[in-house]
Amino acid sequence: MVQGLSINTNPAAHVALQQLNKTNKLLNHTQLKITSGLKVNGPKDDSSTFQISTRLRGDISGVNAVKIALTNGDSTVQTAITAGKHIKDLLIEMKGKVIQANQAGIDGNSRTALHNDFRALADQISTIALTAEFNDANLIKSGATTFTVLSSQDGSTISISAQSMDTTALAINASNLTTSGSAAAARTAIDSAIVLAADKLAVLGAASKRVDVQLEFTGSLADILTEGLGNLVDADLAKESAQLQAFQIKQQLGVQALAIANAGPQTILGLFQ
Structure with missing residues (x-):
């Protein structure tokens, strides 16, 4: 060989x-x-990077869940604010009826017509307050309770106090224009109701701003985490x-x-x- x-x-x-x-x-x-x-498709490719990326994916999922909660919370507050603005406009319109009813020498038919318009506007306020709901949450109806919004992964929340804006809460449920005396009382009541409605809207506006700030931060955090994950595994x-x-x-x-x-x-x- x-x-x-x-x-x-x-x-x-x-x-x-x-x-x-x-x-x-x-x-x-x-x-x-x-x-x-992906350059890291499993622990065999790079065990440490895979471990970090897995944790980051969990964080991103959690942050996105918080973002959804904040978005829903913001929509709930915005619904209440929109309804409250309509109620405020109705109160201003009601004041016009009250002023007319307080003028001297008004005849009975005119007073009755003004009273009917006044009560119809009040009924509309009650309807708006009752239907200002988003995702089963209503911040301005009678008996509304404090609303909490998830603001972080650790379970922190933003508390938004209810701002009831029905006719009872605004103290105009019994107001009427049937007599000169009741019309005078209604003028005081409607002035107070307008101020009270403005105060309640201010509280809701401050709450909406807080939710918006947290929502913006959460969105930025999600972007940063996603970018960091991409740098690791893309x-x-x-x-x-x-x-x-x-x-x-x-x-x-x-x-x-x-x-x-x-x-x-x-x-x-x-x-x-």
Whole structure:
């Protein structure tokens, strides 16, 4: 037998096969990065980065949940504010009726008509207060309670006190314009109701501002966490694309090298010719 040639073992083929397998593994790994867009697809890729990224994904999910809660809370407050503004406008319109009813010499028919208009506007206030609801929460109806909004992942909340704005809360539920005396009393009541409605709207406005500030911060925090996660795990696709081409070339060369190594033992047949 010629030294270095054997039909039982082929060291060159073994080396070529090992290198080809290594190239195929790297090629598959690079293809996975390109397909997923991630350089860390599991703990085997980078255990510490995978652990950090998993925690960040949990934080992002939690922050997004808080953001949803704040958005819903803001909508609830805005619903109350919008309704309260309509109630304030109705109160101003009611004051006009009251002033007319307090003028001297008004006849009975006119007083009755003004009274009916006054009470119709009051009934509209009651309807608005009762229906100013968002997601089963109403901050201005009779008997409304304090509303809490989740503001952080640790369970912190923003408390928004109820601001009932029905006719009873505004102390005009019994007001009428049927007599000059009741019209005079109604004037005092409606003036107080307008001031009270303005105060309640101011409280709701301050609460809305607080929720808006927290919502803006939470949105910024979610963006920062998402960007940080991307910096940790996102693949550089330009780099991975270049590596993919390089590995594809290496794979082709490896196949050729293995073919050449496998053909080596064929030379032994020449010794027997």
